[in-house]
Amino acid sequence: MKTAIITGASSGIGRAIALELAKEGVDLLLLSRNEEKLKHLADEIRSLHEVKVLYIPFDLHKNRNYDLIVNIALENFDSLDILVNNAGIGYAGSIEQISAQDIEKIFWTNLFSHILLTKSVVPYMKQQERGSIVNIISLVAFRPMKYWGLYNASKSAMEGYFKTLRQEVKKYGINVINVYPGWTDTAFFENAGIEQKVKNSFIKRFMDSPEFVARKVVKAIKKRKKEVYMHWWGWLLAKCHGLLP
Ligand SMILES: NC(=O)c1ccc[n+]([C@@H]2O[C@H](COP(=O)([O-])OP(=O)(O)OC[C@H]3O[C@@H](n4cnc5c(N)ncnc54)[C@H](OP(=O)(O)O)[C@@H]3O)[C@@H](O)[C@H]2O)c1
Numbered sequence: 001m002k003t004a005i006i007t008g009a010s011s012g013i014g015r016a017i018a019l020e021l022a023k024e025g026v027d028l029l030l031l032s033r034n035e036e037k038l039k040h041l042a043d044e045i046r047s048l049h050e051v052k053v054l055y056i057p058f059d060l061h062k063n064r065n066y067d068l069i070v071n072i073a074l075e076n077f078d079s080l081d082i083l084v085n086n087a088g089i090g091y092a093g094s095i096e097q098i099s100a101q102d103i104e105k106i107f108w109t110n111l112f113s114h115i116l117l118t119k120s121v122v123p124y125m126k127q128q129e130r131g132s133i134v135n136i137i138s139l140v141a142f143r144p145m146k147y148w149g150l151y152n153a154s155k156s157a158m159e160g161y162f163k164t165l166r167q168e169v170k171k172y173g174i175n176v177i178n179v180y181p182g183w184t185d186t187a188f189f190e191n192a193g194i195e196q197k198v199k200n201s202f203i204k205r206f207m208d209s210p211e212f213v214a215r216k217v218v219k220a221i222k223k224r225k226k227e228v229y230m231h232w233w234g235w236l237l238a239k240c241h242g243l244l245p
Pocket of ligand 1: 189
């Protein structure tokens with residue numbers, strides 16, 4: 001574990017993973033749209049740990065030059081060890097409300113960008129004969145939620161795609177790790193416009209912290225795990241997928 005590219009690093013789970021990896025001495029390339037938040041995080045990490053921290057303000061939906069990210073990493077790092085596909089946005093709406101632009105935004109941010117950035121990274125990991133590709137998915141991949149169809153679909157597709165990729169790249173020493181967080185206390189709900197609903201519901205009491213998720217992720221990278229659940233009931237939900245109504 002020497003270097004990592006993390007998407008969606010400006011807040012929540014991605015931010016917590018960046019801090020946790022820095023603790024392990026990993027050099028970082030951080031990506032998200034908000035430059036100010038990235039700068040703030042990079043300064044915080046540099047003040048705490050002796051690691052190299054770079055950041056690029058990058059909109060994964062609009063700027064589709066994913067090779068650029070890899071080129072910047074290669075110019076600054078000796079290897080590409082970890083890619084964390086974490087950026088994601090929520091969306092709740094009935095079928096009447098969904099527009100073609102919504103579909104495009106959700107699928108580019110939550111799925112297509114991860115596949116294409118991974119495509120740019122894999123040739124270098126193959127050359128090195130090692131690497132970890134971490135995908136922050138969601139338990140919703142196994143549990144449909146009313147009005148959350150677009151988000152669910154993006155996450156189910158991510159689960160399916162990266163499970164297949166795991167078989168494809170295993171022989172090159174590349175480990176693909178699928179992570180399935182449940183409710184996690186981040187800005188995700190505020191950004192999806194349902195913060196108030198969540199705040200006032202029982203869900204708030206059962207939320208994990210992003211730091212808890214990040215610790216599980218870093219442990220999984222070290223132990224070369226493949227499927228990561230936060231709790232036993234998440235694992236059970238995944239196993240019962242298809243049996244539940
Ligand atoms: N919170 C939960 O309950 C939960 C549960 C299961 C799975 N997840 C998944 O965990 C991942 C992280 O979410 P979070 O909970 O940490 O939420 P968050 O705090 O809102 O973080 C989302 C991150 O994605 C970035 N992002 C969003 N759109 C982007 C774009 N177009 N280009 C580049 N970066 C973009 C955001 O940064 P900028 O705004 O700076 O671009 C931010 O850093 C997501 O994939 C989410 O689906 C969350």
